[in-house]
Amino acid sequence: MQSLAFIQWCLAHLNYWVITLLMAIDSSFIPFPSEVVVPPAAWLAGAEGDLNVVLVVVFATLGADLGALINYGLALWLGRPIVYRFAASRFGRLCLLSEEKVQHAEAYFDRHGAISTFIGRLIPAVRQLISIPAGLARMSLGRFLLYTTLGAGIWNSILAAIGYYLSTVPGIDSREAVIAKASQYSHEIGYGLIAIVAAVIIFFVWKACRRSA
Numbered sequence: 322m323q324s325l326a327f328i329q330w331c332l333a334h335l336n337y338w339v340i341t342l343l344m345a346i347d348s349s350f351i352p353f354p355s356e357v358v359v360p361p362a363a364w365l366a367g368a369e370g371d372l373n374v375v376l377v378v379v380f381a382t383l384g385a386d387l388g389a390l391i392n393y394g395l396a397l398w399l400g401r402p403i404v405y406r407f408a409a410s411r412f413g414r415l416c417l418l419s420e421e422k423v424q425h426a427e428a429y430f431d432r433h434g435a436i437s438t439f440i441g442r443l444i445p446a447v448r449q450l451i452s453i454p455a456g457l458a459r460m461s462l463g464r465f466l467l468y469t470t471l472g473a474g475i476w477n478s479i480l481a482a483i484g485y486y487l488s489t490v491p492g493i494d495s496r497e498a499v500i501a502k503a504s505q506y507s508h509e510i511g512y513g514l515i516a517i518v519a520a521v522i523i524f525f526v527w528k529a530c531r532r533s534a
Contacts, residue, residue: 349388
C-alpha cells in the first residue's frame, strides 16, 4: 500500500528532478520500474506540454548514470564477499536481490566483457545489476560511464517514444493507463532487443571463427 502511495505521489509530481531521482533509484539496487517514470513523463510532454520530451530522456539518462555509479562504486569498494553477503541478507532480499541474480549478472559480464555494460542496459532483469560486475572487475570508470550512458539513453528513448506516442492514442487519458500500456510494450521491445543482441553476438563469433579457420 505504501509503495502504491509513493508511485501515485511520483505521478502527481513529475518534473525533471523527480525523473532524475526515480531513475537513479531504478538503476541502483532498489527496485523501481522505469516504466513508471519515463513513459508518463513523455506522455505529459505530448498531451499537456508540461515537459520537453528531449529533456525527459536527458534527465532520465542522467539519473540512470547516477544509480549505476552507486552500484559500481559499492561493488568496487566493498568487494565480492561483502556484495554477495549483502545479496543474501534479509535487506538484500527486500531489494529483490539474491546471490543467483548477482551470479547471473557476473556470468553475463564475464561472457561479453566490458561491452556488456552497454548491452545489459537493454535487457530486462540484467539492466539494474550489470553495474555490479563492472565494479567487481574494476572496469575503467570512463568506459563504464560511456557504455552506461549509451545503453541507458537508448532504453530511455524507447520508453519516451512509447509515452509520447500514447499521448496521441484515444482513450489513453491518464498516467496510470500510460504505465499499463508502456509496461506491455517495453517488455515486448526488451525481448526483441535480446533477440537482436544475440543475433549480433552470433554473427561476430561466426566471423571470428571464419577468420581463424
